[in-house]
Amino acid sequence: MTPKHHLAPGFPPFAFFAPTSKEDRRDSSAPAMTALKTPPDTAVTRTIPTTQGPRNSSLADKISRYLYIRPKVRVTGLLLLPLLWLGVLYLGSLALLFITAFWTTDSFTSKVIPAFTLENFTEILTQPAYQATALRTIGIALAVTVLSAALALPLGLYMAKVASPKMRALLAIGITLPLWAGYLVKVFSWRIIFSTGGPLDWLLAPFGASGPGYGTTALVITLTYQWFPYMAVPVYSAFRQIPVNLFDASSDLGAKSWATVRTIAIPLLKPAFIAGSIFTFSLSLGDYIAAQFVGGKTQVIGTVIASNINLNPPLAAAFGIVPIIVVVIYLFLARKTGALKAL
Amino acid sequence: MRLSAPAKITLRVFAGIVMAAIYLPLALVITNSFNATTSGSFPIKEFTTKWWVAAWHNEGVREALWTSIKVASVATIIALVLGSMVAFALSRYEFFGKNTVNLLVVLPIALPGIVTGVALNNTFKTVLEPLGIGLGLFSVIVGHATFSIVMVFNNVQARMGRMNRGLEEAAMDMGANMFKTFFQVTFPGFRSAFIAGGLLAFALSFDEIVVTTFTAAPGTETLPIWIFNNMSRPNQAPVVNVIAAVLIVASMIPVYLSQRLTGDDKK
Numbered sequence: 001m002t003p004k005h006h007l008a009p010g011f012p013p014f015a016f017f018a019p020t021s022k023e024d025r026r027d028s029s030a031p032a033m034t035a036l037k038t039p040p041d042t043a044v045t046r047t048i049p050t051t052q053g054p055r056n057s058s059l060a061d062k063i064s065r066y067l068y069i070r071p072k073v074r075v076t077g078l079l080l081l082p083l084l085w086l087g088v089l090y091l092g093s094l095a096l097l098f099i100t101a102f103w104t105t106d107s108f109t110s111k112v113i114p115a116f117t118l119e120n121f122t123e124i125l126t127q128p129a130y131q132a133t134a135l136r137t138i139g140i141a142l143a144v145t146v147l148s149a150a151l152a153l154p155l156g157l158y159m160a161k162v163a164s165p166k167m168r169a170l171l172a173i174g175i176t177l178p179l180w181a182g183y184l185v186k187v188f189s190w191r192i193i194f195s196t197g198g199p200l201d202w203l204l205a206p207f208g209a210s211g212p213g214y215g216t217t218a219l220v221i222t223l224t225y226q227w228f229p230y231m232a233v234p235v236y237s238a239f240r241q242i243p244v245n246l247f248d249a250s251s252d253l254g255a256k257s258w259a260t261v262r263t264i265a266i267p268l269l270k271p272a273f274i275a276g277s278i279f280t281f282s283l284s285l286g287d288y289i290a291a292q293f294v295g296g297k298t299q300v301i302g303t304v305i306a307s308n309i310n311l312n313p314p315l316a317a318a319f320g321i322v323p324i325i326v327v328v329i330y331l332f333l334a335r336k337t338g339a340l341k342a343l
Numbered sequence: 344m345r346l347s348a349p350a351k352i353t354l355r356v357f358a359g360i361v362m363a364a365i366y367l368p369l370a371l372v373i374t375n376s377f378n379a380t381t382s383g384s385f386p387i388k389e390f391t392t393k394w395w396v397a398a399w400h401n402e403g404v405r406e407a408l409w410t411s412i413k414v415a416s417v418a419t420i421i422a423l424v425l426g427s428m429v430a431f432a433l434s435r436y437e438f439f440g441k442n443t444v445n446l447l448v449v450l451p452i453a454l455p456g457i458v459t460g461v462a463l464n465n466t467f468k469t470v471l472e473p474l475g476i477g478l479g480l481f482s483v484i485v486g487h488a489t490f491s492i493v494m495v496f497n498n499v500q501a502r503m504g505r506m507n508r509g510l511e512e513a514a515m516d517m518g519a520n521m522f523k524t525f526f527q528v529t530f531p532g533f534r535s536a537f538i539a540g541g542l543l544a545f546a547l548s549f550d551e552i553v554v555t556t557f558t559a560a561p562g563t564e565t566l567p568i569w570i571f572n573n574m575s576r577p578n579q580a581p582v583v584n585v586i587a588a589v590l591i592v593a594s595m596i597p598v599y600l601s602q603r604l605t606g607d608d609k610k
Contacts, residue, residue, distance in 0.1 A: 064520035071436060078432040079444065082425045082492070086447045090489050093462040100465050112469060155361050158354040162346065171358065173602075178365055180594050182550050184570045185587040189368035191574070192375055192584075199371060202385045225368070257350045278453075286455020289552055293574060302457050302553075309464060309557065320461040324454060331453075 101318035105311075112313050120318035130304065134322055137300040140216065141284035144223045145277045148231035151224075152276065153269070155232055157261065160239035161247070172236065179229045187290050190222040194294055214296035222294045223284045230283070231276035238272035239265070274334045281330055285323050369591050376588040381581055398585035407569035414480065414565055415548040418487035422544040425488070426495025427537060434503035451490040459490060460557030467558070478560040486558040487551060491544035498540030502533040539601040546597045550590075566590075 067074050104117050124130045159171050178186070193200050193211075200211035212218055242265065250260040288302020301322055308316040346354070379389035398404060429448055433441060451459050467482050476482075510532070514524040530537075552567040559568060570586060573579040 058520075060522050061520045064522060067521060068515075075432050075436040075438055078428045078436075082429045082432075082448075083444070085421075085425055085489070086451075086492070089466075089485070090451060090459075090462075091447065093466040094458075096469065097458075097462040097465050100469070151361060154354055154357045158358040162351050162354050163358070171362065174362055174365065177595055177599075178369065180546055180550070180597075181369055182567075182587070182590040182594050184550075184552055184567050184574070185372060185590050185594075186368065188570070188574060188583065188587050189372045192371060193368060197385065199385045225364070228365075257346050282453065282455055286457040286553065288457060289556075289571065302455075305457055305461055306556070309461065313465060313468070316461055317465060320458055324458055327454060 097317050097320055100314050101321050103314045103317075105314055120315050123315065124318055124322065129299075130319075133299045133304055134301060136216075136298070137285060137302075138326060140220055140223070140300065141281045143220045144227060144284040145231075145280045147220065147224045148228050148280045149235075149273050149277065151228060152232040152235040152273075153261075153266075156236040156239040156269075157265070159236050160242075172233075175229050175232050175236075183226065184289070186226055187222060187293050190218065190225065190290075191293050194218045214294050216295065216298045219291055219295040219298055222290045223287060224280075226287075226290065227280040227283050230279035231273075234272040234276045235269060238269050242268050270337070274337055278331065278334055282323075282327050285326060372584060372591060373588045376581070376584045378581070378584075381577060394581040394585045398582045398589075401582055403564070403569055403573075404566075404582070404586060407564045407566045410480070410564060411549055411566040414483050414487055415545045417484045418491050418548045419541050419545045421484070421488035422491035422495045423537065423541050426492045426540060426544075427499050427533075429492070430496050430499035430503055434500050448493050448496050452493050456490070456551075456553035457557070459486065460554040463489070463554070464557040478558060478563075480563055482558040482560075483555055483563060483565065486554040487548040490551075490554065491548055494544040494547055495537070495540035498536040498543070499533055502536035506532045535604040539604040542597040542601040542604075546594060546601075550594065 067077075100112065101120055102116050102118065104113050104115055104119060105111060106113055124134070155171075155175075159168050163171060191214075192198055194214055195201075196213065198211070204210055246264055246268075247260055250264050251257075255263065286302060288300055288306055291298055291300045291303055301319060305316045305319050308319070374387065376394060377390045377392065378387045379391040379393075426448075429444065432438075433445060463482065463486050464478070467476065467478050471477070471482075506529075511524050511528050514528045515521070519527065550567060551565075552571060555565055555568055556571065559565070564572070566586070570583055573583050
């Protein structure tokens, strides 16, 4: 049993070391507290006489002693279950997906036939419709990334260099909180906004215009809305880490605001942009729910996978390899710039 | 940096617009849940609470909610156990392939959700179904636990790095065995990170749709699946809208709590 105040906000981490009964407190709390400030060997000699109990040998003690001198057994025990789950089940599934991509299906029963063929990949690479879908999806993911970055830069600049500390904290929470508001809820809200006769049409009507309706534009905006926080947060924290002197030096040397942003801030923010882009890009690449609800007729990689998963699993598997390859290439390019260390 | 006054004003206005763009759509969902017409036409002319009543009595919603709670709870428990074990192993021990294990934990959220979904769907159908474990509630839980592990792992590992190992050694020096040391010294030390990770895992699982669509059997409906299935049906749209409004408010609670819990150790 531990007292309630152990979880109290701001309580020092050694709070849980506080004794549990009044008797103990009298005996050991003072030496224990001083022990934290003195080297460990002194601490041991001071605390042992007051708290050492009788040496009993329960089963737990025996197991404990066995494990204590065998770190390899301990680490194996810790990793066994997680590796069974992630290494065998998850990684195994990915491997099987890769293998299935080279199989084929019986066109009548939709049953998978384990016979090696390159058919699925040639189909993806040569069919114009599939090619266009893959390229369109990559294009949408890039558009979402660029748009997020373009919005994150001025917002980060405002938060880091103009806003008051209170405003800054408010905005920092304000950006991240909607991440949890529910993915489908946000798709739903943009579905309302872009609907015919919906809020956007109503808002634009006085200007003689109407919203874009469901389609690629609506999809890009919706996805940007979904993943913007993943870009805004790293950019903002990187902005805050730029020393003020650099900005001062730049303006002392006569650079205007924009010149300072362009020549000082943006190069220093590059790792943050890349780190953020990994999320905005990868998440947009795999999305297909938003495409279904606000994309109109827009087909993306995800919609092709989803429509083939039951009819032609090997083709779905082959198409599933496409985002993996694209993300791996993207990560590789990002790694070359050294930005992954900032993650 | 000496920003000119007009530049400052422009930035302030810009930040205001961005925040409005973030929160207006959410506010719209909440307001629209009181819209009397089913077509969702705008501006709202007549307000009503009848959709809230309809949503409350909707059997499908109740069942889906219960399924979601079951899935998220079990997935969270699995994530808590496995995530803490990996966090322990990675922050306390040196071993061969440490970086690979680290990558393996992060992989399920680094890869697009659809990849995890297709891969698990494929495994369940080709390998596990012949063994009697087909798609259903279990496969959904497996999928959710897989990507939830990293949430617990991140939180617990971050805390472990800051913990004072000397306290554990002191406990053992004073005669506590490993188990007693763990439960009385180590666990209380990372308990709040453990709970925070669990809350995030729960929130993530509760909201997940992509992996779920691929791992659920036709009869298995979590709340997001229910929304997904009913969003395009015009006569169900108002009820979906009410559920969306409730989710906006409800989903922010676990996150707020988790930020309070982990915010403590940043001080």
